[in-house]
Amino acid sequence: MWQQAERYPDPRVISLDPAFDTYRVAFSAVERLATGCRWTEGPVWFGDGRYLLWSDIPNNRMLRWDEETGAVSVYRQPSNFANGNTRDRQGRLVTCEHGRRVTRTEYDGSITVLLESFEGKRLNSPNDVVVKSDGSIWFTDPPMGIAGHYEGIKAEPELPHSVYRIDGASGEASVVTRDLKGPNGLCFSPDEKQLYIIESRGVPGKRIHVYEMSADGRRIGAGRVFFDAGAATIDGMRADIDGNLWCGWGMGSDELDGVMVITPAGRVIGRIALPERCANLCFGGRARNRLFMVASQSIYSVFVNTQGAVGG
Numbered sequence: 001m002w003q004q005a006e007r008y009p010d011p012r013v014i015s016l017d018p019a020f021d022t023y024r025v026a027f028s029a030v031e032r033l034a035t036g037c038r039w040t041e042g043p044v045w046f047g048d049g050r051y052l053l054w055s056d057i058p059n060n061r062m063l064r065w066d067e068e069t070g071a072v073s074v075y076r077q078p079s080n081f082a083n084g085n086t087r088d089r090q091g092r093l094v095t096c097e098h099g100r101r102v103t104r105t106e107y108d109g110s111i112t113v114l115l116e117s118f119e120g121k122r123l124n125s126p127n128d129v130v131v132k133s134d135g136s137i138w139f140t141d142p143p144m145g146i147a148g149h150y151e152g153i154k155a156e157p158e159l160p161h162s163v164y165r166i167d168g169a170s171g172e173a174s175v176v177t178r179d180l181k182g183p184n185g186l187c188f189s190p191d192e193k194q195l196y197i198i199e200s201r202g203v204p205g206k207r208i209h210v211y212e213m214s215a216d217g218r219r220i221g222a223g224r225v226f227f228d229a230g231a232a233t234i235d236g237m238r239a240d241i242d243g244n245l246w247c248g249w250g251m252g253s254d255e256l257d258g259v260m261v262i263t264p265a266g267r268v269i270g271r272i273a274l275p276e277r278c279a280n281l282c283f284g285g286r287a288r289n290r291l292f293m294v295a296s297q298s299i300y301s302v303f304v305n306t307q308g309a310v311g312g
Contacts, residue, residue, distance in 0.1 A: 002275060002298075005029045012258075012273040013302060020261060020270030023244075028303035030272065033065050033292075034072045039151065040294035041236070042085040042128070044093065045284025052284060054294050055082040057098065057151045065299060067285075081145060081152045084128035084185075084236070084280070089135055089311075096126035098145030098152035102137065102166070114166055115173050121158040125151075128185045128236055128280070131311060132192060134217060135168020138176065140183035140197065163197060165218070176220055180209065185236035185280065189243055189264070190309040195220055196245060198234055205230045208237070208245070208262075227266050232256045236280030240306040244269075246291065250277030259293055274300055283308025 005012065010029040015021050038058040045052055050067040053075055061077035062085075076082070080099030088094055093105040094114070100123045101116035114137065116123055125145025130138050141162045145152035163176040163183050177183075182201025188194065195211045208227040211220035229249075233256075237247040243264040250257035257277045261270035276296035284290050288307040293300045 002032050002035075004031060010302070014271040014273060015269070016271055017267065017269035019263065019267075023240075023261070023270060023305050025303045025305050030274070030300055030302045033070070033299045033301055034063070035298040037063070037297050037299075039279070039296065040299060041083050041279050042096070043280060043282040043284075043292045043294045043299070044085040044087060045282055045288075045292065046087070046091075047284065047286070047288075048091065052282075052292055052299070053085060053093070054292075054299060055079065055085065055095075057081055057083055057145075062095075081125075083126065083145065083151075084139070086129050086131055086311075088131045088137070089133065094129055094131060094137060096129045096139055098125040100125060100146070100152075100155075102126050102129065102139055114171070115164070118159060118162075118164065118173055118175075124157050124159055124161070127183070130187055132168075132188060132217065133311065136218070137166040137168070138186060138195070139164055139166075140186055142182045142184065142201070144182065161201075167218075177211075177223075179223075185234075185248070187237055187239050187245070188309070188311065190239055190241055192217065196226065196237065196239075198237065198247075200233070200235065206232065206234045208234065208247075227262055233277070234260075235278070238282055239309040240283070240304075241309050242306060243309075244306070246281055246283075248278035248280045248293070248295075250274075250295075257295070259291070272302060 037056040042055040052065045062075040064075040080097040084096040124143040127140045143157040146155040180199040184198040184200040206229040210226035211223040233251040235248040245262045258274040259272040278295040
């Protein structure tokens with residue numbers, strides 16, 4: 001049974017290294033904002049409307065939480081089994097759908113399909129997405145969403161596990177990499193000189209890979225394993241302005257469920273313990289200093305003493 005901490009500081013916000021102390025807000029507790037979902041994903045903050053959107057994949061819907069009233073409502077249903085969400089640099093919603101496409105929601109609410117096939121073959125099940133400052137859209141496309149009928153429609157993959165880039169000007173799609181098994185969450189460093197990608201089906205463990213960007217920012221160069229999560233399941237992530245990675249973490253145990261914070265040097269410095277496995281997260285609120293965490297059936301938040309990097 002969920003119970004919010006009654007005393008400050010909240011014992012669920014844990015410093016594993018003194019370096020994390022500066023990121024804790026002593027008088028902020030982890031709050032549960034909503035529950036009753038089946039599998040939550042893809043949180044995205046709309047500061048101009050003061051609301052959070054997220055996906056509830058098995059229920060084939062997207063939900064909305066309003067900061068001013070705390071009300072939860074259905075934003076879109078059916079959602080074509082929406083998973084990851086972000087906003088482009090014009091403020092429009094960009095969505096990865098397990099219904100095998102990437103879409104953009106226009107200002108008038110109409111939906112534009114950005115990509116649903118590559119070289120004549122259907123995408124697998126687009127998973128997570130980020131938009132770079134040049135307007136390009138980068139997304140992962142593993143086959144997890146078509147593995148069964150729970151989070152999509154069961155189908156045979158037509159393309160390898162891939163990460164793609166959609167050019168912001170031409171709309172042309174290109175392959176970023178096909179070297180990862182189950183590419184999942186991804187984000188850029190604050191200066192966009194590095195791209196982090198989670199490999200969620202890696203053997204023997206789940207890993208974060210980091211790639212140096214090319215001089216023109218259109219391709220990745222040399223890559224390496226940045227962090228090995230071992231037995232833990234690591235899913236989505238976002239960077240803060242200092243380059244730390246805030247990562248959704250878990251696998252059904254008190255020691256793993258929640259959020260882990262990893263420095264640019266690859267050191268784990270902090271943890272936010274949740275009673276459910278955390279799939280993904282984003283920064284929001286007035287100053288982008290409120291961390292929203294989508295965790296299995298529920299949505300949680302906590303204020304932190306940093307800000308999300310622009311575009312995260």
